[in-house]
Amino acid sequence: MGGGCLLAVFVLTLAAFRTGASAALDPRDVQAGQALFVRSCAACHGESGRGDGSSAAAFATRPADLTDGRLMNGLPDEFLRNVIENGGPAEGLAPTMPPFKALLSAAQVSQVITYVRSISQPPFREADHRSVTTVPNAPAQPIFFNHIVHASSFQIACQYCHAQARRGTAAGLPSVERCMGCHKIIGFQDNPEIAKIHDYARRGAPIPWIRVFKVPEFTYFSHKPHVRAGVACQTCHGPIERMRVVGAETGRTLGNDLMNLVGLKPPPPPLTMGWCIDCHRDQNRRGAQAPLECVTCHH
Ligand code: HEC
Ligand code: HEC
Ligand code: HEC
Ligand code: HEC
Ligand code: HEC
Ligand code: HEC
Numbered sequence: 001m002g003g004g005c006l007l008a009v010f011v012l013t014l015a016a017f018r019t020g021a022s023a024a025l026d027p028r029d030v031q032a033g034q035a036l037f038v039r040s041c042a043a044c045h046g047e048s049g050r051g052d053g054s055s056a057a058a059f060a061t062r063p064a065d066l067t068d069g070r071l072m073n074g075l076p077d078e079f080l081r082n083v084i085e086n087g088g089p090a091e092g093l094a095p096t097m098p099p100f101k102a103l104l105s106a107a108q109v110s111q112v113i114t115y116v117r118s119i120s121q122p123p124f125r126e127a128d129h130r131s132v133t134t135v136p137n138a139p140a141q142p143i144f145f146n147h148i149v150h151a152s153s154f155q156i157a158c159q160y161c162h163a164q165a166r167r168g169t170a171a172g173l174p175s176v177e178r179c180m181g182c183h184k185i186i187g188f189q190d191n192p193e194i195a196k197i198h199d200y201a202r203r204g205a206p207i208p209w210i211r212v213f214k215v216p217e218f219t220y221f222s223h224k225p226h227v228r229a230g231v232a233c234q235t236c237h238g239p240i241e242r243m244r245v246v247g248a249e250t251g252r253t254l255g256n257d258l259m260n261l262v263g264l265k266p267p268p269p270p271l272t273m274g275w276c277i278d279c280h281r282d283q284n285r286r287g288a289q290a291p292l293e294c295v296t297c298h299h
Contacts, residue, residue: 024126025114033115036108040100049119060189061094069120074152076242078132080113091244092144094191133239138247139210144193151241158233158240165233169222173209176201213237213248215271220297229288236270273297 038047044059046052049066056063066072082090084104088097104112117124132148150156159165164172179197187194200207213236215221226236233240240246250271259266268274276297280290291297 025118025124029111029114030118032108033111033113033118036104036112037115040103041112049116059094059096061096061187061191063097066116067119067121069122069124071153072116072120073122073124073128074130074155074241075148076130076132076152077113079148079244080116081109084109084112088191089144089193092146092149092191092193094187096190130242132244133242135238135243135245135247135249138243138245139212141210141245142208143196144245146244147240147246148242148244162233165223165227167224169224171223176205176207179207212246213250213271218298220299229283238270 037045037049041049042053043055044051044053044063045066046056046063051063051065053063064071079091083093083097085099085101085106087099088094090099100109130152150161151158161174161178162171163174164170176197180201183194183197188198197207227233238249248271250269256266256269268278277292280288280292283290284292
């Protein structure tokens with residue numbers, strides 16, 4: 001893969017990676033962070049960070065095992081900062097994780113994060129750094145469902161939840177029953193966002209998710225040929241696993257118009273016709289048979 005639109009995605013990814021990167025863990029910060037951790041966090045998360053503090057047993061949702069690199073290394077620094085400063089609900093987690101904004105300075109929170117990174121097994125590597133992607137105008141959903149938690153930390157496969165993507169026109173959203181498969185137990189006692197799932201299930205009502213990505217009625221789009229041709233979800237949707245709230249960046253933008261005006265020919269914004277066509281042309285140069293005829297996309 002490469003060429004016009006894919007190159008743009010690559011450059012964006014690279015830029016996001018750059019801003020997420022920082023220097024290697026400074027031993028002085030690790031030490032200062034450890035002292036703060038023992039004072040402020042160990043009662044719940046345990047001296048060792050394993051989630052076995054003296055008050056841990058009182059919580060239905062266990063304080064997280066902060067040493068578990070399989071879960072922690074996929075979480076951006078910005079996610080950890082948000083949870084520590086503003087409490088669990090800032091990322092959809094349980095309110096039993098309290099906010100520390102009034103107790104720790106921004107610099108102290110950085111030190112705590114550095115310490116938490118240092119106790120991770122498998123170890124947190126420089127390459128694990130990633131950023132949170134915030135898309136302007138992302139809609140507020142009826143349940144605060146966080147892709148960072150599900151797709152990046154717990155690494156649940158996209159198609160486990162969007163199960164129609166390989167064989168259908170629509171990718172599909174998981175049913176309440178599918179959520180309940182995991183959340184019958186996980187989190188419902190002390191996380192109000194998860195309690196809402198139980199509410200919908202009890203009433204037999206679907207969750208009224210607000211639609212984000214959409215092409216106009218007069219256009220035909222199907223997931224199946226794209227997924228089968230090996231086009232990654234992120235190529236079209238952006239880094240969903242780094243979004244706390246999913247949003248679509250699309251439509252004509254002033255920046256895009258201005259660049260066109262001065263002859264820079266920027267790639268067209270996602271979901272516009274130019275975007276579909278650019279990629280089809282590019283793919284066809286590599287031997288694919290992506291349609292360019294009007295009727296294929298406009299019946
Ligand atoms: C009163 C108990 C309590 C204290 C004190 C506490 N936590 Fe927590 N923390 C929790 C609980 C409970 C959760 C799990 C929330 C959930 O999963 O819904 C949690 C979750 C977290 C998470 C999210 C991890 C993940 O897997 O998403 C981070 C990060 C965290 N805590 C860091 C800290 C740090 C750093 C401190 C000290 C500055 C701290 N906590 C103090 C109870 C506590
Ligand atoms: C394969 C298992 C699985 C499925 C399916 C699943 N979840 Fe989760 N979910 C988890 C785990 C694990 C956590 C993390 C629990 C914690 O640390 O507090 C979580 C956390 C959450 C949270 C709190 C953090 C956040 O994301 O805001 C919410 C809300 C949530 N899930 C909603 C849902 C909804 C709605 C569905 C269905 C569309 C769903 N989940 C499907 C496993 C799952
Ligand atoms: C645990 C289930 C779950 C997993 C895993 C999951 N999603 Fe989602 N996804 C949802 C739910 C629920 C929504 C609707 C709420 C929202 O928009 O956040 C959603 C929304 C979306 C949307 C926007 C749909 C619209 O309305 O246009 C896209 C795109 C998407 N997911 C892609 C992905 C990709 C890519 C991955 C893997 C990196 C992924 N999802 C992993 C459950 C999941
Ligand atoms: C070639 C670009 C492209 C790829 C690749 C792609 N999507 Fe989409 N996706 C779209 C477009 C365009 C829409 C809006 C479709 C519409 O309005 O009919 C959409 C809509 C969605 C929606 C909301 C409506 C629905 O179809 O259920 C979800 C969820 C979604 N995509 C998830 C995924 C996941 C998960 C993957 C990877 C397995 C993926 N998409 C791969 C372009 C793409
Ligand atoms: C690969 C798919 C694809 C092909 C091929 C395609 N279109 Fe489109 N077209 C779209 C999409 C997606 C939109 C809606 C997004 C937008 O307005 O840019 C659209 C929008 C349009 C619009 C509305 C534009 C507006 O500003 O509202 C017209 C008119 C149109 N197409 C005509 C054509 C004609 C004529 C052809 C053949 C020369 C063609 N399309 C080929 C995907 C396609
Ligand atoms: C990132 C690249 C990419 C983007 C963006 C993209 N496509 Fe495609 N499209 C492909 C590839 C690859 C194929 C499959 C070609 C093949 O099977 O050889 C394809 C095939 C198709 C087909 C043929 C389906 C069939 O059954 O044969 C349609 C229709 C289509 N795309 C519509 C769209 C529309 C509408 C959009 C924009 C909303 C779009 N595509 C955006 C890469 C893309």
